[in-house]
Amino acid sequence: MQLAIRRFKGESGERFAILIDEFGMPLFYPALYVTAQMRGASLSINTIDNALSALKAMYAWQSYYDLNLESRFKRSELLVGHEVHSLRDFMQKPMSSMWPSAGNVLAIQRKQDRVAKDNQYNRMSVIAEYVGFLAGRLHPVTATSAREIAAMVSQVKANRPTLSSQTEKDRSESDFDDNVLDVLEEILKPGGDSNPVTDIGLQYRNALMFTVLRLTGMRRGELLNLKIEDFDFGKYTLKIVRRPDSAGDPRTYQPLAKTRERTFPLIPELMDKIQRYISGYRNKVPGARKHGYLFVTHRPGKTVGWPLSGSGFGKFIGSLSNLADEFSGMHSHALRHHWNYMFSKNSEEKGLSQERENKLRSYLMGWSETSGTAQTYNKRHIKEAAGEATMSLQKKHLGIKSDDY
Incomplete structure (x- = not known):
């Protein structure tokens, strides 16, 4: 499934961004997440666009490992350790290698094949919040479900790369x-x-x-x-x-x-x-x-x-x-x-x-x-x-x- 981010302008001038499938149809839960969580928090369109890019990468990971989080969460099945680790590793890939035309995702062999650490960090941060949002709506409510969902979110966040105090390359050298x-x-x-x-x-x-x-x-x-x-x-x-x-x-x-x-x-x-x-x-x-x-x-x-x-x-x-x-x-x-x-x-x-x-x-x-x-x-x-x-x-x-x- 090939996905794309589509941006458009409403009659009032407000800018919107949605994640669509190959038929041009919006994906329901990403659209709901953007509307309820991000637009409700008055986040900018560029922030929303970056979040949708991270969710697009997450869907590529699901496609590669034949996972469906929506179905999983409805069955009370949350992500487990090895799946979070595979998610972490997958988020190191450039977006261009996540949706290859031949249907095969190439393994990361060189450091140059990886995106920057701050990019990985941002992807995992967005995905952690999203899976918490998604599980909170689809996972059947039990006495322990809220605690288990929170633990899954924490595990995803714990697998973000460690960033130095200087997350952006010092550009003063190239002035x-x-x-x-x-x-x-x-x-x-x-x-x-x-x-x-x-x-x-x-x-x-x-x-x-x-x-x-x-x-x-x-x-x-x-x-x-x-x-x-x-x-x-x-x-x-x-x-x-x-x-x-x-x-x-x-x-x-x-x-x-x-x-x-x-x-x-x-x-x-x-x-x-x-x-x-x-x-x-x-x-x-x-x-x-x-x-x-x-x-x-x-x-x-x-x-x-x-x-x-x-x-x-x-x-x-x-x-x-x-x-x-x-x-x-x-x-x-x-x-x-x-x-x-x-x-x-x-x-x-x-x-x-x-x-x-x-x-x-x-x-x-x-x-x-x-x-x-x-x-x-x-x-x-x-x-x-x-x-x-x-x-x-x-x-x-x-x-x-x-x-x-």
Whole structure:
């Protein structure tokens, strides 16, 4: 049984996601779980989509081992130890190898064949909650059933991989230096001979997106969620606004602002670039005036004039990696890390206290001051400062003057 996740938009603008079979029919219990447990908890559509991806993997496991949890739970048969272990091992597979066309799932032979540990962890976490939900509705109620179901859920969770305190790879090592970004910005300069696209409107849009990301450190979802009305051209400010389930956004996969709303000051030169793109290029694209989103699709087709999609933005960022070896691995989040690195250096030059720096950074990035996220994005600067400190100690120990070193 081949499954797929289908996303659609309701008349109110609310986004939905369901797990469907090969005939396009929704699976009942996953749909019930999403509606009762996840939408009821006001979880985002992206969180729901990720959960359905985990349930899709769970169904692949059931198909491979010829299991049917719904029938099992109705017969008061819960998962036992070796089945949980097989589930754990199966969740290490990439999704592409779970539903092979030949009908055979390949065994994991190399470490490269496994998904990342945090992916495994998230899959098992979702599945643990789901089997608890499913068993709670199908398992006949007895004096011990609730305790037995809770024990099964705990066993699934206990088989999640152990994560280090740093679950996300430290991207500070792949941050780009200012000179590399300068070269890239020069390539993207509208009208330049080395610009990878020929349409001048696309050139302005792409260059502006890159500049905004570099100078503000906002997320890609926030960038794609920007509307013209968010800019105050008199006060030179930009307001980052959350717009979940916007009825005026035609994109099924609506980009979302994950962080808090805030107002960001912009220099006049950047505001001029934004105005130039709007009046000179964006407003001339067919259909662009039907909505207020800043960045639109310029290429002719059924989506011309629509707000730029996440996949369209991804293609743009991906194209930058192919321009030269020094741009390899370019991703929008690298620009967010780079902004934070430059903010740290600027704060140090101004003599700001660590507390004041974290407070300002948290506001500009849209984080809670107590989240601790500010320290995550300060790692590159901390490493450099630590390196300078230890070099200073070594010089002092060897009696080397700074001028002689």
